[in-house]
Amino acid sequence: MSDAHRPINSSREQAAASMSGYVMLIAFVALLIAVAFSIVRMAGSDPDDAAVFGFLAFVIPAVLLLVLIAAGFYMIQPNQAAAITLFGSYRGTDRTTGLRWIWPWMMKTKISVRTNNILSDKLKVNDLRGNPIEIATNVVWRVADTAQALYDVDDYKAFVDVQIEAAVRSIGSRYPYDGEDEDVTLRGSHAEVNTQLREELIARLQVAGVTVDECGLTHLAYAPEIAGAMLRRQQAEAVIAARTKLVEGAVSMVEMALDHLSEKNVVELDDERRAAMVSNLMVVLCGERDTQPVVNTGTLYQ
Structure with a gap:
């Protein structure tokens, strides 16, 4: 400052x-x-x-x-x-x-300059998207300037408690809980969020002569009223992501199979036969159940 x-x-x-x-x-x-x-x-x-x-x-x-x-x-x-x-x-x-x-x-007037540790209460905060979340933090702090701690604030310990709550609420509302399109999220960017929280606390507590050595989120979850809905959304996103990976792999394998068949002249495939083979391979590779082979003694056109 x-x-x-x-x-x-x-x-x-x-x-x-x-x-x-x-x-x-x-x-x-x-x-x-x-x-x-x-x-x-x-x-x-x-x-x-x-x-x-x-x-x-x-x-x-x-x-x-x-x-x-x-x-x-x-x-x-x-x-x-x-x-x-x-x-x-x-x-x-x-x-x-x-x-x-x-x-x-x-x-x-004696004052302790030893390191103190505070585990904050669970606070309900709305994240950047407005979703209610529960958040708590652990803060390691100590008195750096005894004159400021004793004479610039009325009760420096109570001041630290209030400012920790204010900083946690500020950080919780600054970022979304999660999201693939976001650069920084509360759930996925622990190091950056903890750094931002520490800088926020140092700025707030400097007036009281207090410095923060370490801090980090100890609890982070959706509020109970939306936890079920958010869990289903996360499950749906996980299923979609898994399906996307599965389809990408299947397409690569089908493309590789067709290329090898053409290069080695195993069989000549016209567009209709190629489409049928692609369909069969995609069913085999993307299906959740084991496939049952069917022997075709005729031709594709009969």
């Missing part, structure tokens, strides 16, 4: 300025030991007013600093991210796994 077509409130993910939590953990432990040592030392001595003032001047800020450090720790698991905001302003996304630390007044 070009910048000219991006929504006005579109966000862009950027790296957050966070720190390693292990470094801050070492600092936290060191400061805690120093505070504990100071308390033990003060309890085992008879301090004067200056010593008490110095003790309080160190311990009170140290305890506050310990609380401040402890409040800034957070964990990021593999394939997880944390969006950082400061008083409602997006400050970046931290994708570094492990123990992390950031100033405690900065809010952290």
Whole structure:
């Protein structure tokens, strides 16, 4: 999506300025030991007013600093991210796994960037010819831009569900279910239809920072109200196609038989005898039942 077509409130993910939590953990432990040592030392001595003032001047800020450090720790698991905001302003996304630390007044919103898999419900759609069909798909998607997913749509998971349904309906109505005269059909062009569906989903989900890794139709059938009629039509088309192939083969075989008889001068055939032979051969080759030979002891003209 070009910048000219991006929504006005579109966000862009950027790296957050966070720190390693292990470094801050070492600092936290060191400061805690120093505070504990100071308390033990003060309890085992008879301090004067200056010593008490110095003790309080160190311990009170140290305890506050310990609380401040402890409040800034957070964990990021593999394939997880944390969006950082400061008083409602997006400050970046931290994708570094492990123990992390950031100033405690900065809010952290964790979001998964793992791969998700959705199997859509069966939808009833009218194909390009207006025939009602049932169609369902499987979509593998993940969050690519955490800022867009969190701040450009209200609920990115619900948004994905709705857009999957819209894309499936769009693809289902764009092509016919089947047909010999069509270049692309839902039943016969799986690779092209799946590619078109993926491109449609990527375009629709880009506003939410979601990308689609893989998708494909998992269910495709005529709606129950026309399934019987369409099945009979498919059976009729199959019978016609089989008959066409059978006739083409029979004509070739008859032509070959006549050519061989003429070349080898086996018998001289006039037009009427040739027509009779063609008729007999076509009956033998195209008939569904076994032929019964008939011996003719006369002539063709008797």
